Structure formats: structure tokens, C-alpha cells
Amino acid sequence: xxxxxxxxxxxxxxxxxxxxxxxxxxxxxxxxxxxxxxxxxxxxxxxxxxxxxxxxxxxxxxxxxxxxxxxxxxxxxxxxxxxxxxxxxxxxxxxxxxxxxxxxxxxxxxxxxxxxxxxxxxxxxxxxxxxxxxxxxxxxxxxxxxxxxxxxxxxxxxxxxxxxxxxxxxxxxxxxxxxxxxxxxxxxxxxxxxxxxxxxxxxxxxxxxxxxxxxxxxxxxxxxxxxxxxxxxxxxxxxxxxxxxxxxxxxxxxx
Amino acid sequence: xxxxxxxxxxxxxxxxxxxxxxxxxxxxxxxxxxxxxxxxxxxxxxxxxxxxxxxxxxxxxxxxxxxxxxxxxxxxxxxxxxxxxxxxxxxxxxxxxxxxxxxxxxxxxxxxxxxxxxxxxxxxxxxxxxxxxxxxxxxxxxxxxxxxxxxxxxxxxxxxxxxxxxxxxxxxxxxxxxxxxxxxxxxxxxxxxxxxxxxxxxxxxxxxxxxxxxxxxxxxxxxxxxxxxxxxxxxxxxxxxxxxxxxxxxxxxxx
Numbered sequence: 161x162x163x164x165x166x167x168x169x170x171x172x173x174x175x176x177x178x179x180x181x182x183x184x185x186x187x188x189x190x191x192x193x194x195x196x197x198x199x200x201x202x203x204x205x206x207x208x209x210x211x212x213x214x215x216x217x218x219x220x221x222x223x224x225x226x227x228x229x230x231x232x233x234x235x236x237x238x239x240x241x242x243x244x245x246x247x248x249x250x251x252x253x254x255x256x257x258x259x260x261x262x263x264x265x266x267x268x269x270x271x272x273x274x275x276x277x278x279x280x281x282x283x284x285x286x287x288x289x290x291x292x293x294x295x296x297x298x299x300x301x302x303x304x305x306x307x308x309x310x311x312x313x314x315x316x317x318x319x320x321x322x323x324x325x326x327x328x329x330x331x332x333x334x335x336x337x338x339x340x341x342x343x344x345x346x347x348x349x350x351x352x353x354x355x356x357x358x359x360x361x362x363x364x365x366x367x368x369x370x371x372x373x374x375x376x377x378x379x380x381x382x383x384x385x386x387x388x389x390x391x392x393x394x395x396x397x398x399x400x401x402x403x404x405x406x407x408x409x410x411x412x413x414x415x
Numbered sequence: 416x417x418x419x420x421x422x423x424x425x426x427x428x429x430x431x432x433x434x435x436x437x438x439x440x441x442x443x444x445x446x447x448x449x450x451x452x453x454x455x456x457x458x459x460x461x462x463x464x465x466x467x468x469x470x471x472x473x474x475x476x477x478x479x480x481x482x483x484x485x486x487x488x489x490x491x492x493x494x495x496x497x498x499x500x501x502x503x504x505x506x507x508x509x510x511x512x513x514x515x516x517x518x519x520x521x522x523x524x525x526x527x528x529x530x531x532x533x534x535x536x537x538x539x540x541x542x543x544x545x546x547x548x549x550x551x552x553x554x555x556x557x558x559x560x561x562x563x564x565x566x567x568x569x570x571x572x573x574x575x576x577x578x579x580x581x582x583x584x585x586x587x588x589x590x591x592x593x594x595x596x597x598x599x600x601x602x603x604x605x606x607x608x609x610x611x612x613x614x615x616x617x618x619x620x621x622x623x624x625x626x627x628x629x630x631x632x633x634x635x636x637x638x639x640x641x642x643x644x645x646x647x648x649x650x651x652x653x654x655x656x657x658x659x660x661x662x663x664x665x666x667x668x669x670x
Contacts, residue, residue: 177540184444187434187536191443229666252536254543260551260664267656268667275659277544279536281442281507285432288509289532296515297564298572300555300581308665309552313580317553320579324572326555401522404530409515410563411484412523 171239171273174246175253175262177280178210181366185281186210193278197246201235203227206248228258232265239273252282256303256331284329287362287390290372292404294360294392299327304334304341311341318345322352327398327407330391342385349377349393358394358405361385374403426494426528429501430508430517432535433465436621440536441465448533452501456490458482461503483513487520494528507537511558511586539584542617542645545627547659549615549647554582559589559596566596573600577607582653582662585646597640604632604648613649613660616640629658 174193179185194200194213204222207214214220223231235245249258259277266275288295300321304314321328328349334342349357355378363371363386373383377393385391398407429448434440449455449468459477462469469475478486490500504513514532521530543550555576559569576583583604589597604612610633618626618641628638632648640646653662 177544179442180534184447185442185534187440187442188446189439192439252540252544254540254548254550256551256664259544259548260661261666263548263659263661264663264667267661277548279435279440279540279544281534281536282540285507285509285534285537289432289507289514289534293509293514293518293532295509295556296511298555298557300553300576300579301550302553314553317579317581320575320581321555323578324555324575325568326572326575404518406515406518406522408519409511411516412519 169242171242172244172276173235173239173262173273174276174278175259176246176248176278177252177257178206178248178250179281180251180283180286181209181364183210183212185286185366187278187280190278190280194246194248196244198243199238199245200248201231201245202248206250210248228261229265232258232261233269235262236266236269236271236273240271249280252280253277254279255282255301283331283365283390286365287360287392290362290365291360291374291392292406294394294398294405294407295327296407296409297327297395297397299329301329301331303331304345305332306338306341314341315344315348318348322348325395327395328393330393332387333385333389333391335387346381353377353393358398358400360392360405361389363389374400374405424497426497427499427531428490428494428517428528429531429533430514431501431503431533432507432512433461433503433505434536435506435538435541436464436619438465438467440541440621442535445533445535449501449503451499453498454493454500455503456486456500457503461505465503483516484520487513487516488524490517491521491524491526491528495526504535507535508532509534510537510556538586538620538645541620542615542647545617545620546615546629546647547661549613549649549653549660549662550582551662551664552582552650552652554584556584556586558586559600560587561593561596569596570599570603573603577603580650582650583648585648587642588640588644588646590642601636608632608648613653613655615647615660616644618644629655629660
């Protein structure tokens, strides 16, 4: 009887943003969606992060790094059987996260289930919060991962953003195996921005080993930078004081 | 006795991001900080949004639109007397919010209190979530308010972002009194991007009267757009299907 009821229920995939590193930075809605799910699908690292809010009776499908399309396909398959599925996605699912793969895969496979995206705190704003207020003027978010995007396009984007005097937020700045893009970007930054431009490096925000560095463009490569780091590079008006980075929005210059 | 204890306590201002429109999109930490505060300072509209989580014994200082520096000064003054003060800020406090004014004012006044910023869900990611997955590649966030930023600089930024093929997120697109910047930006967009480029307009996310429009660059000005709207303009690879907007990140083109 219970089984019969289940198969007529319309399935649903909820792509849940779990924020930058601890339950503390999850929204009420994100927690509720995970608790309500029949099945949880996700990268093992993120599953671990939300373990304490998963119902003990829920089925958990965790997998290794990468495999985004496999996870999306699995979630859609479970949902097409009538299940309520939550896919957990670090930070915000719409910023280099699982929202795209799920929506694109649903379309490719022609699966007719509801897909809902629940936003989460993304690394740009989490890092900015710990650094002070570097994003108070217009900013550009750029991923330095050249796995899916040609390296030249990344460099062209950096140049365009510098031309617009945007504050830059660099996601996925480097990994053990991929150090070249950050070097190339740094060379461009040094050409177009003052070497004293404030730079913030936030690693493992709200996680064990969290580290915040306030430095300058000239010295930024002296610090440890990895896949858990986010880098914010100030624009022409960004300043540093008391180990905080601020890009003034003009409240004082106006008055 | 209690009074004496209070004055030796070190005060603190916490700038709390309350997210885009409902308690549901607040983080656990944001709610805890508001509950713990002796005093709450904020724009009346945001105070109203979080009313249900404010302790009945807390003092509430609400004020009208604008007045950012007054609010920052008041919060710092209360904190310098030893109070725990929460300033509520819509969305994320670091994205055109109260983080900047508070840190800048603390510096100007030389006030020695701790300032902590608690990130919140910002309009870019909330709007993206309801539209599908438009921000899966690099994007630029631009405010069209010309109150604090010269109009020409806004237009130059838009042009630079178009040159870099960024997805655009436009904050504060227009108000009753300010319609000109959006018209000018639209003219530039039409010159540099295809008129069929997908555009999403999200108004009053997670609030009464929430409205999501999926349209094209050519038709975007036919819709109602106000201060509670966020506009997302796709880049050269953004597509629309089933009333969702997706900028593919390349998972399928790779395989």
C-alpha cells in the first residue's frame, strides 16, 4: 500500500546550496529540504558536512570529486520513480555548482520531474565577510579552472574585468596539479593594477584550518593557495586598514 | 551591579545578512546573532522582515531608506558603551549593503569595537536559483544606482563586462525616479549582444508578490522593473528551455 502510494507521487530533485563550510551558514530552507528528502546525492565531502541534518532513514548516495553528470543522472532517475531527492552542492548550487548539470541533464534525458534550486552562501560573499567589505562596488566572479573553459577565455575575461575596474573574485584559483592559470592571471594583474592593490585570500572558510590573509597584489603568490581558497583582488579604490579590506562605495566622498 | 558589568564588557557590532526576503533564507548564524543582540539597528523594511526572531527585550532602532552612515554611527556608539549590536542588512551585507558603511565609519571615528560581518544570500544567487542556472559561467555584478557612482562609470563597466562575455547581474535596475540608467544600459546591451539573448527579471524573491519573468534582451523593457528587481542577462552561450535559463558550463561539450 505504502509502495503503491509512492509510485504515483510526483518526484522532485532539489539542488540544495549548503554554504561554505558549516551547518551554521546553511539556511533554514536548505536544512528543511535535506531533512525532508528520501534520498541524498552528493560529493562525499559535502555529504559529510551536512551529515548531522540527514534523516537516519534517508538513503545516501555519495561519490568522489567530479562525476557531476553521474550525480545529476542518478538524482533524476530516483526522482522519476517518485522520490524526493536532495542533491547537496557546496556554497551556492548556481555558482559553478550542481544546478547547471541537473537542469541540463534533465533536458537532455527528457526527464519530467520538478527541479528546484535552493540558494546558499557562495564563497564570494563568505570570503568578503571575513575580509571586511571588499565587494561594496561592482565585481566580477571568475573561475580559474581550465578543465571546462579554455585558458585563453579565462585570461580574456580577466583583462576585460580589469578594464572595467571591477573588484575580482577568483574561484578555484589553483590545485596541486594546476598552477599555471593563476601565474598567468597574476602576470596580467601586475601589468594593469598597482602592485600595492589589496588582495585577500580566504581558505577553508568556516572549516577547520580556516585561514584569512590580507596582502597585496605584489605578494599574493607568496602564500599557500589551494582549491579551498578564494581570492579577492581590489580595484583602484580598494584600501586596507586594521587588517580589513574595504572598497568604499562613496558615502563619504558624497557628503 | 548588572549595569556595572555591562559597561566593562567589550561591545561589538555584527552586520547581519538577512537574505533576500524571508526567514526561510536566513542562515542559522544570522538568526542566532539577531537573537543574541542587545540592540537591533536597521532600515524599517528589514527590521520588519526579521521581527519574529528579535528578542522581546531587545531595543530596536529602525529608520527610513538611505541614512546608511547614521545607522552605522548609531550602532558603533551603542557598541562603544559595551552593547552587543546587530545591524540588519538585506541580502548580503557586503554586496551594496551595510558592511562598508560600518567598517568605514568605525575607521573615520576611530571607534575601537569589534565589527563582524555575517554573510547572507545575495540577490544574484537567489534570482539565479529561481531562474534555473544562468550563473554557471563567469559573471559580473553591477549596480545601476547612480546615486554614489557616476553614470559614465556604470556604462563603462557594462561595456567591459560585455567585452569579456560575462553573464551580467544588474542590481537596483531602476526606481520610480531613476529610469535613465537602465535605458542607456539596454541600448548598449542591444548593440553588443543578440536581441534573442535570454534575460531573467526576478522581483521580490521570497516575498509576497514574488514575480519571475523569463524573456529576451529585445523585450526586457516591456516588463515591470523596480527597486526590488534583479536582472540577469545571459552571455553568448546562455539558453532558455521550459521557462528556465541555463548557461552551460561545458560538461556536455567536453564529453
